[in-house]
Amino acid sequence: MTTFIRGATLLAMGGGTGAEPFTGDLLIEGDRIAAIGPSLPVPEGATIIEGAGKLVMPGLVNAHLHSNEALFKGRYDNMPLEVWMLYAYPIRAAKALPPRLVYLRSMLVAMESLRTGVTCITDDLYESPRSELELMGAAIDAYDDVGIRATVSAHVVNRNFLDTIPFTRDYVPAHLQEEIDAIQPVTTPDYLAFVREAHARFHGRSGRIRTMLAPSAPQRCTPELMLAANELAKEWNAPFHTHIVETKVQSVTGPEFYGKSLVAYMDDLGLLNPWTTIAHSIWVSDSDIERMGRAGVSVCHNAISNQKLGAGSAPVRKLLTAGVNVGLGSDGICSNDTPRIFDVMKAAALMHKVNNPDWSRWLNASEVLHAATLGGARTALLQEETGSLEVGKKADLLILDAETASFTPLNDIRNHLVYCENGSSIEKVFVNGEMVVENGRLTRVDEKALLAELRALMPEFLEYTKGVEAANGELEPAFTKVVQRCNAMDVGMTRWASDA
Template identity: 70%
Template structure:
């Protein structure tokens, strides 16, 4: 099937034009872009889309999210990460969700993502108490049915959770420690078996679904697990996706537990390389940044989530200058409350203007858009397939109406995209050469029926989860004390989250 978008403003974000818009045509053949240029020949039988007054650009890429939090959208506020996790990622009392609930939960993410221009996402999926293949399959089926491109994982931890939090043995009661000790995390062998079966079942489905390896964080996983899954990631050429130094507590964790930063710890284990994608990277030192640049890692900057949790602001300019590939992510649908990447771009464009008075170091709209397109694709190791509009790449693109209020009066289109647009000007979303959103309507699923079904199930879920929250509230005083204690430690790193004298000793 041929589709030709004729006479549009094209923002390729790659190729000879880069981030400079130009007038031209885009020819899609099957699932790929066949040609881009002015006055392209029209193949016989091709569907023609009038591009006058339209912008054609790559679909946005959400390089880090947790769909499991979609059931907690707008449930929590004013909690730092370590206390918020008690309720969104409970230590005690959680039971396995049904496959149907996971399917509907994933659909909430897919629907909002596609309607607001996200054509590709990386979903680090955690299931309590541990993930089954059937549960992962439910999420994959939702993404497959909706038509989005997705890289999915089985998020894994294999250490006692309390051993991943500094000073927890001093602050958590012996009774609660004993309850946590009863939990049995998966062994390295169990997770490897799971990952191999998941890769065999899901990787490559529909040409849009990929599987990745996702050890939660270096302090939450044993070296044996991380090194074993890293070997698989390198063999399969999929991301080794993890979280490092999101909060001040985690900044303290490396020195407290290993006598070195968590970045240095990862490097010493041989886990820093171009296939490594690190979510957050806030509490990093200049030495850490140099290590990351030398290794060629990717970092996913989760601007809004980090602000909502009071975690700090990642040093994006320094990371870019060191040669780190910086992508953008929404992070979880509870610490951001939406997977909308236009919102993330807007926040990213703004927040770094207050990190230094040297305005020559502020991020440009072109850099923000690059982070949300081609850099995001590179973080998922699919930059050769998507993230920019170039002949031979997958046809993942947006058709945006330039005659809306968001682009009126029209000045710099890149600035409009970062600071004025919110997704409401999108007319068509194409993934893998297929139009999956047309004038606000998803073409492959019944959005209204799916959302109604999930709403009907939420009262029972909320009753259950309220009990889980009550059980885990017993940890709150100890975690509050740990949060306060760690935030008094001077790491010599300032990340716009207050000062070491925030609380009295």
């Protein structure tokens, strides 16, 4: 299949032009970009797309999402992370979902992602009560069927839940502690067997699906498991994807558990590397940032989720200055409630203007676009394959109508994309050289039928969810006290108003 886009405005985000738009042509042959530049010859038999009045740019990358939350979208509000997790990641009364429901849940996320310009996702997939190959396969089947590029994990926690958060045993009633203590976490050998089988089954499917290693967080996993996962990540050239210091509670956790910050703990274990991707990185000190920059890690900045959960604001300017690569993520589909990266771009661009009085250090639109494209690709170790329009890279791109209200009057295209556009101007979406969205319609699946099927299953799921919520709600008073206690502690920094 050969496609020729003629005379469009191109925003390459790489290849020497970076975020400077220019007018030119783009040739797709098979799954890759074959040529890009002005006045290219049109190959015989090519499908021609006239680019006058159109903007062509790389597909957006969602560097961190949890699709498993999608059935809770719009359900929870006004909870800090540690309380919210009781409901979104229940430890009591949870049971494995039917594979078809997992397929539809994943398809819900993927369909909205593609229609709003996200061509590549990193799904840090967690199933309650634990990962199962059949369920991971159901999610991957959805991504394969719809045509999106996806890196998918088997997110793992292998420590007792009560021992992952400080002070819980001071407040959780004894009978509930006894019940939770009886839950057997996955062992390191069992986890390694699982991820090896998942990698063998799913990695490389359709040229779009990859697997990764995802130990949940340093306080939630044993050193043995994290070190073993890190070795596999290095061997497979896969991301080591984890969460570090998202909340004030977690900033207290490092000193309480290890006598040092969680970043320092990871560094001392040898777990900060160029293939390490950290979700959040909010409550980090200057010393932490220096360690991260020296190691060449990536950070996924989840600007909307961090605000909804009251977690704080990552010091993105400091991270960039230190040499940390930054991508953008939606985070969970009920801590953000959508996978739309256009929304995240605007939030990220705005929130850092209010936490730094030095406006010369505010993020500009080009930096935000880089984080949403090439920076995001780097978090998944896909920067050589996607994230920019360059010869030899995968043809993952968007064609937008540049004559809509979002681009009128047209001033700086980059500012329009970050501050004015919301995905509604998208006309076509290509992934792997294939048009997967045309005029707002998904070309590979029947979105209306799939949504109707999911809606039909929701009453039974919601009835089950009410029971799970009631069981885990018994823990909420204790976890409220934990959060309040940690919030009152002095950790020598604030992430509600500081990125100076």
